[in-house]
Amino acid sequence: MGVPLIQKYRVARYIIEQKLKGNKRYPLVLMLEPLFRCNLACAGCGKIDYPEEILDKRLSYEECMQAIDECGAPVVSIAGGEPLIHRDMARIVRGFIERKKFVYLCTNALLLERKLEEYEPSPYLTFSIHLDGNEDRHDTSVCRDGVYEKCIEVIREARRRGFRVTANCTLFQGEHAEEVARFMDDMMALGLEGVTISPGYSYERAPRQDVFLKKQASKELFRNLFRLGRGRKWRFNQSSLYLSFLAGNETYQCTPWGNPTRNVFGWQKPCYLLVGEGYAPTFEALMQETEWDRYGTGRNPKCANCMVHCGFEATAVNDTFAHPLKAAKVALFGPDTDGPMAPELPILYRDEAPPLKLVRSEPVRSCGANSGQRAAGKHP
Numbered sequence: 001m002g003v004p005l006i007q008k009y010r011v012a013r014y015i016i017e018q019k020l021k022g023n024k025r026y027p028l029v030l031m032l033e034p035l036f037r038c039n040l041a042c043a044g045c046g047k048i049d050y051p052e053e054i055l056d057k058r059l060s061y062e063e064c065m066q067a068i069d070e071c072g073a074p075v076v077s078i079a080g081g082e083p084l085i086h087r088d089m090a091r092i093v094r095g096f097i098e099r100k101k102f103v104y105l106c107t108n109a110l111l112l113e114r115k116l117e118e119y120e121p122s123p124y125l126t127f128s129i130h131l132d133g134n135e136d137r138h139d140t141s142v143c144r145d146g147v148y149e150k151c152i153e154v155i156r157e158a159r160r161r162g163f164r165v166t167a168n169c170t171l172f173q174g175e176h177a178e179e180v181a182r183f184m185d186d187m188m189a190l191g192l193e194g195v196t197i198s199p200g201y202s203y204e205r206a207p208r209q210d211v212f213l214k215k216q217a218s219k220e221l222f223r224n225l226f227r228l229g230r231g232r233k234w235r236f237n238q239s240s241l242y243l244s245f246l247a248g249n250e251t252y253q254c255t256p257w258g259n260p261t262r263n264v265f266g267w268q269k270p271c272y273l274l275v276g277e278g279y280a281p282t283f284e285a286l287m288q289e290t291e292w293d294r295y296g297t298g299r300n301p302k303c304a305n306c307m308v309h310c311g312f313e314a315t316a317v318n319d320t321f322a323h324p325l326k327a328a329k330v331a332l333f334g335p336d337t338d339g340p341m342a343p344e345l346p347i348l349y350r351d352e353a354p355p356l357k358l359v360r361s362e363p364v365r366s367c368g369a370n371s372g373q374r375a376a377g378k379h380p
Contacts, residue, residue: 003193003237004123004164007102014074015321025257025287027073028314031272033263034059034092038082040108042142055081057264064092067262068101070283077104077128077259079272084111090118097124104128106168108142109151112158121162128196129155131167133175134183141172152190159191166193166237170200173217177224184225184234194237198246198309201273215305219248219341227337240330242309242316248341250319254296254303258314260286270295271311274302298345 011028018026037055038045059067068076076096083089084107096103106128119125132141135148158165167187171180187195199218226247236243245252254271261272266279267286274295280286296303296311303311320327 006123011074015317019321027071027258027260028317029075029077029259030068030071030073031259031261031310032064032067032076032078033080033261033272034064034078034083034086035081036264037085038080039085039110040082040142040144040147054264058086059264061088061091061095065095067283068096068099071260075102075104077106079106082108082111084115093119093125097122100124104166106130108147109154110147112154116158116161119163123164126164126166126193127158128166128168132170132172134179134186137179155190155192164193167195169195169197171197171221172200175221177221177228180225181228184229185232188234192235194235196237196309199307201306201308215307218246218307222246223248223337226335230334238309239313239316239320239327241319241327242313244330244335245312245316246307247335247337249336251342251345252312252315253345254306254311255314255318256295256311257287257292259310273306273308273310298347299349301349
């Protein structure tokens with residue numbers, strides 16, 4: 001089991017069409033954030049620490065359809081906040097499916113069991129369940145006990161009803177490869193289509209800044225993980241060359257235009273991970289007015305430790321089309337886990353990114369002063 005052939009075919013056809021047209025910058029995935037409100041208050045989240053008037057904002061059905069019509073990406077990732085809080089979410093998903101877009105509905109799963117009746121299984125719809133590791137690790141990350149167990153119950157029910165289901169896993173400080181390997185085994189036993197995995201990004205608005213991995217630590221963790229994964233038939237919902245990048249085998253520059261973000265403020269410059277860089281009123285303005293060369297590894301201190309898939313997956317996909325044999329080799333045999341790592345891009349700015357305090361052995365236990373308030377926030 002894996003990504004349906006129809007999705008692979010249509011995404012590949014879309015990319016080939018863009019290359020034939022000579023488009024150097026084109027979106028692969030629309031990152032849609034129709035609200036920031038959430039029913040959890042995770043320690044590493046950069047979205048929930050807004051005033052109530054912002055958390056109460058919603059993108060309308062019409063605005064969501066306009067966003068995909070503007071950018072034309074073949075895939076939509078609906079995040080937040082918690083998308084299932086949005087009263088029109090089922091209608092929004094149906095609107096994307098009617099346009100033959102592949103939808104990944106990202107959810108913490110707390111509301112999913114009672115919302116499943118509003119959706120129908122489709123090759124165009126995937127529920128992407130937020131799971132940051134095993135039970136102790138995940139419940140610590142989301143700052144609430146019992147959430148992991150609830151997620152597992154809902155995954156089983158969604159799979160029983162015939163839905164496509166993946167897990168979205170973010171790795172933070174204190175992770176050990178053996179622990180993540182057991183998590184991957186558990187996810188495969190559940191019959192998940194795949195797992196999307198990446199190191200967390202140090203959101204400036206996150207209540208805890210000591211939970212995020214630095215780049216070298218990320219590469220070492222993924223090398224150890226992939227070494228343990230030999231022969232275990234793990235399924236990742238990512239390109240083989242992005243996984244190779246995580247293991248330190250590729251020198252990639254970020255391509256944030258591959259995953260443009262539309263949220264309650266507009267089209268976010270340059271990606272959903274950075275705040276304070278401004279917003280564009282339309283997708284066309286985003287593409288034309290954003291100074292793309294100001295962002296990325298070695299170009300901006302805010303990007304110094306980022307290896308998140310939203311920035312580098314499009315780079316890896318471009319490399320796949322340029323070097324299909326290299327990509328096929330990694331897909332067959334897995335990323336290299338030995339030998340020297342690929343060199344980093346040169347630093348072109350003077351000021352280094354501010355150092356983060358590292359916690360190397362213990363998982364995070366504190367979830368910030370706003371945890372209870374945000375978790376109990378008003379719902380529409």
